Amino acid sequence: MTVTSYVRCSNCAVSKFCLPHTLSSEDIGQLEGVVQQKRVLHAGETLYHTGDHFEGLFAISSGSFKSVVIATNGDSQITEFSFPGEILGFDAYHGKTHNSFAEALETSSVCFLPQAQLDLLSQKVPALQQQLYNLFSAEIQSNNEFLLMMGKRSAEDRLAALLINISSRYSQRGYSATHFRLSMSRTDIANYLGLTIETVSRLIRRFQKEGLIEVSQRDITIIDLVGLSELAGTHCTYEEHVPDASSGTA
Amino acid sequence: MTVTSYVRCSNCAVSKFCLPHTLSSEDIGQLEGVVQQKRVLHAGETLYHTGDHFEGLFAISSGSFKSVVIATNGDSQITEFSFPGEILGFDAYHGKTHNSFAEALETSSVCFLPQAQLDLLSQKVPALQQQLYNLFSAEIQSNNEFLLMMGKRSAEDRLAALLINISSRYSQRGYSATHFRLSMSRTDIANYLGLTIETVSRLIRRFQKEGLIEVSQRDITIIDLVGLSELAGTHCTYEEHVPDASSGTA
DNA sequence: CGAATAATTGACGGGGTTCAACTCCTGTGG
DNA sequence: CCACAGGAGTTGAACCCCGTCAATTATTCG
Numbered sequence: 405m406t407v408t409s410y411v412r413c414s415n416c417a418v419s420k421f422c423l424p425h426t427l428s429s430e431d432i433g434q435l436e437g438v439v440q441q442k443r444v445l446h447a448g449e450t451l452y453h454t455g456d457h458f459e460g461l462f463a464i465s466s467g468s469f470k471s472v473v474i475a476t477n478g479d480s481q482i483t484e485f486s487f488p489g490e491i492l493g494f495d496a497y498h499g500k501t502h503n504s505f506a507e508a509l510e511t512s513s514v515c516f517l518p519q520a521q522l523d524l525l526s527q528k529v530p531a532l533q534q535q536l537y538n539l540f541s542a543e544i545q546s547n548n549e550f551l552l553m554m555g556k557r558s559a560e561d562r563l564a565a566l567l568i569n570i571s572s573r574y575s576q577r578g579y580s581a582t583h584f585r586l587s588m589s590r591t592d593i594a595n596y597l598g599l600t601i602e603t604v605s606r607l608i609r610r611f612q613k614e615g616l617i618e619v620s621q622r623d624i625t626i627i628d629l630v631g632l633s634e635l636a637g638t639h640c641t642y643e644e645h646v647p648d649a650s651s652g653t654a
Numbered sequence: 655m656t657v658t659s660y661v662r663c664s665n666c667a668v669s670k671f672c673l674p675h676t677l678s679s680e681d682i683g684q685l686e687g688v689v690q691q692k693r694v695l696h697a698g699e700t701l702y703h704t705g706d707h708f709e710g711l712f713a714i715s716s717g718s719f720k721s722v723v724i725a726t727n728g729d730s731q732i733t734e735f736s737f738p739g740e741i742l743g744f745d746a747y748h749g750k751t752h753n754s755f756a757e758a759l760e761t762s763s764v765c766f767l768p769q770a771q772l773d774l775l776s777q778k779v780p781a782l783q784q785q786l787y788n789l790f791s792a793e794i795q796s797n798n799e800f801l802l803m804m805g806k807r808s809a810e811d812r813l814a815a816l817l818i819n820i821s822s823r824y825s826q827r828g829y830s831a832t833h834f835r836l837s838m839s840r841t842d843i844a845n846y847l848g849l850t851i852e853t854v855s856r857l858i859r860r861f862q863k864e865g866l867i868e869v870s871q872r873d874i875t876i877i878d879l880v881g882l883s884e885l886a887g888t889h890c891t892y893e894e895h896v897p898d899a900s901s902g903t904a
Numbered sequence: 905c906g907a908a909t910a911a912t913t914g915a916c917g918g919g920g921t922t923c924a925a926c927t928c929c930t931g932t933g934g
Numbered sequence: 935c936c937a938c939a940g941g942a943g944t945t946g947a948a949c950c951c952c953g954t955c956a957a958t959t960a961t962t963c964g
Contacts, residue, residue, distance in 0.1 A: 473798045477887050481802035495798055498791030504798060530777055540790035541748030547797045548723045548745055548754060552731035554804040555848030590911060598805030600953055605912055637727050840943060853920060855944055
């Protein structure tokens, strides 16, 4: 676990998805005084465990994570996959104890935002308080949309929606929307979507047969972005232009 | 729609579930200056619609609500049922537009908390800022637990968990934990749990046959609280003592 | 290379949906 | 008071998506 003491939000590639997004450069300067360290985790290492005392939030600067809640009977549910610029730990602000754990899916690095100092600073800087409210709120909103998926959509729809969601998040961060490497296992995908590995495996196969995607292990190439989006039923937000619908399937 | 201009949080029966909970009486005094009006809605009336501009939060002072998100293909998902003391509108803080709608399930009243004034006050009063963070966070946490249910538990478990959840919330508010009247229809319950009406109806019947509950229309009497809790798999939080397990089913 | 884990594929069964008919409430108007 | 309409809820029968169980293949790692 490597520690670097200096953090410069102003230089960070993903600051526009992160806390600094709506802040002035002056405010960012103050925030940089609060962000204490950058930590590197390797695949499988956990950022915090269930039951850990809540000390502050983590901002992902590279890599990806899964957040997992565990039921009293032992079974677990991945509640979200997180990418650079996104914040981990919001669910623990209340209660002061983490009720989920966060695990790195690949080599990843995070910035640590101590709660006490963050609270103090957000008391002084309205824009920061606002941005914290915004991020909290966005988390609730995306959670609601996910609930809709889990409650109403078929296995096929859910997998399509996940692929489109990941694609769009990579795209927003400047990577290809149509070719990427999944950082999570089939098991993780199945757990997240409330399905079994077998079902996920069969669906991936079917998507290939139908010419929607090309798959080699965890490498995904989306062939028919429009077709997949229609299955997903979500209007994804891509940075660049949305491909025209002329080649869309029925 | 009736409007009363004076709101006294200090006298409110549900303040301990609401924003004032952790505030000093002095801070509550300031909060009362922000809470502008009390509105009464009848069953079926909506507090806000999808797409409405976000103006502020609503605190439920009596009655109950459902929050509903709508997919682009038209189908909808109830994301939560809300009771007195709970806050509505958190999901819209980000984006400034409601992406869900809230509908009264029975005659209900709400207090309105204008965002602009709430932001200003929370900037001055640390305890209020903290409490807002807490409520945001609690919302995310309960959302995560609900996701676990939707992803991993059977129809039977989900219905049991809902009944236990409602029972415990009534109990916390000083009502009977074992006898209450559901304010939501079977259709609402089914939608919330990601099931069909028929399944819910059959399960209710089965619970009756098994001696877990007694049902007459929307009147519920829980006969075997322990047995139902075991099905639900959740450790519910009751105000008073938890009934001893000696009469529990296997 | 061999063990262990991850992923695929097939056969089968069941929990829950779908479709359909029926009953029960509730309100309304003659 | 009753008739009637209409929504809400119940019940039954058939189907099917997806989970379960099991065997096989691929991949990673010591």
